[in-house]
Amino acid sequence: xLDICVLGDELLREECSDITEFDDALRMLADAMVETLDExxxxxxxxxxxxxxxxxxxxxxxxxxxxxxxxxxxxATSIEEGPYEEGCLSIPGVFHDVxxxxxxxxxxxxxxxxxxxxxxDGLLARAIxxxxxxxxxxxxxxxxxxxxxxxVVRAYEKKNRMRRRQKARV
Numbered sequence: 001x002l003d004i005c006v007l008g009d010e011l012l013r014e015e016c017s018d019i020t021e022f023d024d025a026l027r028m029l030a031d032a033m034v035e036t037l038d039e040x041x042x043x044x045x046x047x048x049x050x051x052x053x054x055x056x057x058x059x060x061x062x063x064x065x066x067x068x069x070x071x072x073x074x075x076a077t078s079i080e081e082g083p084y085e086e087g088c089l090s091i092p093g094v095f096h097d098v099x100x101x102x103x104x105x106x107x108x109x110x111x112x113x114x115x116x117x118x119x120x121d122g123l124l125a126r127a128i129x130x131x132x133x134x135x136x137x138x139x140x141x142x143x144x145x146x147x148x149x150x151x152v153v154r155a156y157e158k159k160n161r162m163r164r165r166q167k168a169r170v
Contacts, residue, residue: 004050012048026111030056036050043060046132049089056068059127061123081102083099086140098130098143103119104125106120
């Protein structure tokens, strides 16, 4: 399992670069990302969350095959938007409603470099937008107003302090 960067890590705020090498190392990275995602019981995981500032993310919805998106670009979004409670493996244990478009169209490449397009709605559309944001140094809390963002950060810091205390007792 790969280490997941958490809130405060500068890598989470970096703009990622394109992937140009479609080789065995990339396939191994993609496999490790899916394994880490599944172990962490998440829906999506992006390169910067594991210390890799490259344009790659994995999404694995329950009951579906995992999808690897390389050099993705959201090319269309719906006018209709809606709220949905989001969390993030980089801000563990804290959730908040985020308003996003309900549908998206994304173009990307697979681990072999083959281009594909997906039109998505529901949780897949939400996860695509969330993970794509990571590739541009943006977190879900950046979609919140300042007051709500501060509440989420305080809640995360409180949970983090409690975790550290529990580890210190063991």
